[in-house]
Amino acid sequence: MIGQLRSELLKQRSTRTTLDLFLSMFALVALAVTLHAVSLSVDQLSTRSRQLEVFQVGSRAGMLFAGLAGVIAITSELRYGTIRPTFLVTPRRSPVLVAKLAVSTLVGLTFGLLAEVLMTTDAAVAFGARGIDNKLNAGDYLQLLAGGAVAAALWAAAGVGVGALIRNQVAALVGLCAWMFLVESTLEGFVPGFGRLMPGGAGLALAGNSGELSAVAGALLLALYTAALSAGGWRVTLCRDVE
Numbered sequence: 001m002i003g004q005l006r007s008e009l010l011k012q013r014s015t016r017t018t019l020d021l022f023l024s025m026f027a028l029v030a031l032a033v034t035l036h037a038v039s040l041s042v043d044q045l046s047t048r049s050r051q052l053e054v055f056q057v058g059s060r061a062g063m064l065f066a067g068l069a070g071v072i073a074i075t076s077e078l079r080y081g082t083i084r085p086t087f088l089v090t091p092r093r094s095p096v097l098v099a100k101l102a103v104s105t106l107v108g109l110t111f112g113l114l115a116e117v118l119m120t121t122d123a124a125v126a127f128g129a130r131g132i133d134n135k136l137n138a139g140d141y142l143q144l145l146a147g148g149a150v151a152a153a154l155w156a157a158a159g160v161g162v163g164a165l166i167r168n169q170v171a172a173l174v175g176l177c178a179w180m181f182l183v184e185s186t187l188e189g190f191v192p193g194f195g196r197l198m199p200g201g202a203g204l205a206l207a208g209n210s211g212e213l214s215a216v217a218g219a220l221l222l223a224l225y226t227a228a229l230s231a232g233g234w235r236v237t238l239c240r241d242v243e
Contacts, residue, residue, distance in 0.1 A: 021065050021111075022065075022114070025065040025115055026114075029058050029118050033058065033123050038126060042130060042132055045127070047135065048135035051123070051127075052136070055120070058120070059144070059207040059209055061115050062151070063151055063155040063180070065115070066112055066156040067108075067158060067176050069108060069156055070158065071162055071163040075168070093237055093238055094234075094238070097164075101157050104159065105154075106153070107156055108152045108156025108157065112149035112150070112152025112155075113145060115148065120141060143207065143208035147207040148207040154222050157230055160230065161230040161233035161234070163233065165232050179199075179200075184199075184201065197213075197221065199225045202219075202222040205217065206218040
């Protein structure tokens with residue numbers, strides 16, 4: 001088990017994909033937060049609720065890119081065939097899956113924390129430059145950082161499950177992006193309030209920038225989604241032959 005964890009950590013550290021995801025996330029968060037903070041009027045940004053809406057950008061980006069990292073952790077090996085020697089060296093597939101879930105969760109935690117730090121720093125600078133009083137207190141920032149990091153970690157583990165279920169890397173990556181940016185908002189449009197029960201909405205509640213669901217409820221709901229997707233991907237990987 002220790003060997004599998006070391007191997008998975010080495011793969012994450014040595015592949016350029018992880019670095020590219022980090023850089024892409026940083027660019028997206030910086031651009032989106034700046035545009036929100038600059039384009040909205042001072043009156044629109046003068047309330048705590050509207051400022052939290054700006055901070056949603058970092059939380060969503062952290063969850064999304066953590067999920068993408070989780071998808072890539074399993075689908076890259078399936079895509080390039082390196083999963084075959086991995087399973088030949090470790091015929092019992094469970095330790096391999098445990099290592100991927102554990103390391104992806106750690107990577108997701110890092111993604112989430114860095115996204116929240118960048119978001120809060122960028123927003124604070126933008127608010128200060130425009131003379132806008134920051135309505136968030138220390139407790140709000142603590143929940144943003146801790147809750148956002150945990151939400152991203154759970155999304156990363158769920159991403160491993162999604163990748164194992166779909167197996168096709170492009171389809172899984174596109175599907176995850178579409179879910180975050182399109183599906184949840186579409187469902188919310190058809191059934192008001194339904195979006196808060198989706199993985200993205202639950203993650204926002206955990207990070208404290210959604211007033212529609214408590215942090216505890218969001219954490220439990222997101223944990224259930226993660227457990228279901230991870231279990232599904234686990235079962236498929238154990239039962240299905242490697243192509």
